[in-house]
Amino acid sequence: MTSDIAPPVGSVRWRNWGGNQQSVAVDVAAPGSVDEVVAVVKEAVATGRRIKAVGSGHSFTDIAVADDLRLHLHRLSAPMSVDGHLVTVQAGMPLSALNMLLAGHGLAVPNLGDIDAQTVAGAVSTGTHGTGLGHATLASVVESVTLVTGSGTVERIDASSPLFGAARLGLGALGVMVEVTLRCVPAFTLLADERPMSLPDVLAGLDEHLATNEHVEFYWYPYTDRAQLKRNNPVAADDRPLSKFREWLDDEFLSNTVFGAVCRLGRAVPAAVAPVSAVAARALTARSYTARSDRVFCTPRRVRFTEMEYEIPRAALPEVLDALPRIISRLPFKVQFPVEVRFTGPDDVWLSHGYGRESAYVAVHQFTGSAYEPYFRAVEAVCAPLGGRPHWGKLHYRDAESLRPAYPHFADFLAARDQLDPHRVFTNPYLDRVLGP
Template sequence: MAKVALGSAREIRANWSKNVEFAPTQVVHPRSEREIVHHIARATAHGIGIRAMGAGHSFSAIAKPEGALLTLDHYRGLVHLDSDTGEVTLRAGTRLWEIGPMLAQHDRALEVMGDIDRQSIAGAVSTGTHGTGGRFTGVSGLVTGLKIVLANGDAVWADSEHNVKLFEAARLGLGALGIIVEVRLRTVPLYKLHRREYSAPLEETAARFLETSMEQDHQEFFFVPSGRRAVVRELNHVPAESSNRGMGRVRTSIESEVVGNGALALANRLVQAVPATKRPLSSAVSALMPAGEAVHFPYRLFVASRRTRFRECEMAIPASRFGEAFEALTRALEGSTRSLIFPLEVRRAAADDVWLSTASERDTVYIAAHNPLHAESDDYLHLVHDTLVAFEGRPHWGKMHWLRETELRELYPNFEQFVSVRDELDPDRLFSTPYLDSLLGG
């Protein structure tokens, strides 16, 4: 056996948003599949749990270990790109920011990405990371196969023809079924994106969103509680030969300059001290939101960097209920002292057939709210969460929420099937934690 890299239990202390502290008994950084199998066998022999962590970019305690923590930081990169099918197989620790340039060398690209690219591919898949677009699914919907090391130490390949139930469960598996070592994804021929950001009346933007988010490839909008305007962001696919432009604007995009901007924290402190400033400050922040255009490769334009940290709750509601849910939400935000001047983000995804996907078997609209890191309470996130739960809201598995097994079971048509795959493959709960048990049952 090759020497296994061991880390200090203190080296990983918390998730990105610093609201979940980690206290693993041990941190291991395997460099091969053999080492991963070895760590699983060792955890089993010692009767301790083991949990995989990607980049620690979940806001919930989903990655928090009970015993040993295994990272795949040293298990990254391309395994294979199939020139016939265009499918790419990646080591599970590969970061999303590594994938775009790697695929571009082979004239391929991912058809959709979320707001950031710091996550690992296994972490993104395991919580159902998504972007926006009425004709596009989240990342789990792009998975066509995966290899996973199970609690009994077997490394198993699963796809739509082999180990089918495992495939259905593990392409959004919450780390509950084993350690994913490879992920195979569907890709598309290389393209560029044309991004446009502009301000528009909020009421009209929301009223037309179901229609416009099907017309544009990737559309989303941002709005501030008590504000009257939205910033709309549209990304459309253009030929790969298109000239790059507007890259100055890339740095002043909505996420990097508004969602991740310290000035908002200041505005919110002011509102807390003088509530009457809420309406004028909301209008001022709405007016500040940037506008502009850019053309570049998708891995540059889908994502933005986050300079400041925050906590986030995101709910997936059936698209058919978006109109009434949005009205209820804006009313709740307007009438509450708990709401903040921090842009909410509204996105769209096509229905998919992934068992635990937030868009499982339903066309979906996502609404996300952010809380600055310094905020003393999460009352504001609770307000958004509770309002949208009433519209069959399914919480993002990697973000903050307050639903537990009994409620979640009702929201997912294939919940029971997932649980029975887990029971079969991990009867002794090697990969389990109290948080995971609260979601899936013990």
């Protein structure tokens, strides 16, 4: 699912998927080998230039904005090796291609987010995650990464290196990622169960749902007490596939075509949003089907939006959900997108949102072109004091000073950055803000 609004790769002009970040680079390069990446980095160091590697442009923050030299890694997207469950690919490979490759070897990534358009490098570098208390960020299944550092050296970093905690989720600040080895699992089928419920009923059963299901998430529909609960569990047989018509109806027509039209109506006629949301929430239907894991995890998203997602300690979720209706009712505009709530278990990746704790993730969205900042800031004002950590690839308003206490290894990450990118070849305004200059 690549963007149909972004300028073509190779243009100095660039726009992210959400359309809220743009840049004009001085130059663009698309290296076809690790040696070419090394040459580009050495040249940049020698001439005092800055480099920003970009993936598929699916971050909402300005994390991938290049103002000097933009590096596209789409020519570095080949499979490298499959050794048991350890799969090594070049880092520019899109997740959709990774999933196909793995399926061909009877393997799969244990957990994925909502889409498969991101590159492997982009997804691991920002802490991309799915849902499930027995799972963590995609970075947590990385066995090793190979980086071209800010000195132009090529370093393979694995668990034997003191830099491993930093390099798996590096925000693009530590080097150009050229290869990634992922710890995969045998291919599996998921049974998806999606059903409308009242939000109080979802919350009353939440601990039980989380304890008895592998992957749990729910959507809450603003201006209503309605929610959609989604539970995905591995099963032995792929014996309940969706008909092609139902798949098209739900995932393409209702979720994209109709939802897009409803969003455009709501943007033009804000008074229609609350009643339409109530009707839409009432119209939700239940479905249950089986499919290959990645086809359940990832669905097409064609309605463009902007998003902020906050990780909070799992125990803090009720406080945030309690605040949301009040926040939304006081906004000077309407909220058209449901709020998505997911869960992960702890990992040991230094800048992972889920570092060291069970997490709930609360994601708020607005239709592209609609106002969002007062909404996102108000949600951040609730989440940040609870120890919340913003998703690195999704909008937020935090800086290095406020993020430092949220991450026990923040200082260690900065030391790794000093070591791997001493000349700050890879910095940009976003990294200056969240890590310091």
